[in-house]
Amino acid sequence: MKHFIRLYRGVEHKVLGSKEDTHVCTKCKIKFNQQNFHIASAKVDRKTQKIYKRLKRKCKFCENPLRSVRQNLEKDKNTPPKTNHCQHCGRKDTSIVLHHNHKTVKFGRWSCVNCNSRYPFDTFEEHMEDARRWYKI
Numbered sequence: 240m241k242h243f244i245r246l247y248r249g250v251e252h253k254v255l256g257s258k259e260d261t262h263v264c265t266k267c268k269i270k271f272n273q274q275n276f277h278i279a280s281a282k283v284d285r286k287t288q289k290i291y292k293r294l295k296r297k298c299k300f301c302e303n304p305l306r307s308v309r310q311n312l313e314k315d316k317n318t319p320p321k322t323n324h325c326q327h328c329g330r331k332d333t334s335i336v337l338h339h340n341h342k343t344v345k346f347g348r349w350s351c352v353n354c355n356s357r358y359p360f361d362t363f364e365e366h367m368e369d370a371r372r373w374y375k376i
């Protein structure tokens with residue numbers, strides 16, 4: 240069967256198709272090279288008993304947009320090194336995640352999971368702007 244090898248987490252997978260294949264994502268409808276689709280289910284060739292992999296139909300950006308944004312920011316050389324405490328509340332006994340601005344996709348600060356979900360905005364002004372919607376001012 241026509242396939243190519245993709246190395247994923249140190250394991251070689253036989254993926255159906257060819258490296259040059261492009262697919263249209265079922266969610267964003269954008270055409271991407273196969274690299275932007277994660278490996279999905281396996282298909283066994285009855286004749287040879289070899290295992291081949293299919294690709295997912297949603298691109299990796301649609302599958303987990305926040306994760307890929309975070310991972311890219313974590314690798315970015317402009318991002319300051321990870322702290323051992325939350326830069327919002329100072330806690331040290333929880334896991335620290337990268338807090339980023341969802342609109343600008345820029346690094347915010349290193350934050351505990353609590354503060355990360357409590358403060359979705361970068362600036363006080365943005366926070367007030369959002370609060371206004373709540374109080375209908």
Ligand SMILES: [Zn+2]
Binds near residue numbers: 267297
């Ligand atoms: Zn997509």
Ligand SMILES: [Zn+2]
Binds near residue numbers: 327329330351355
């Ligand atoms: Zn915190």
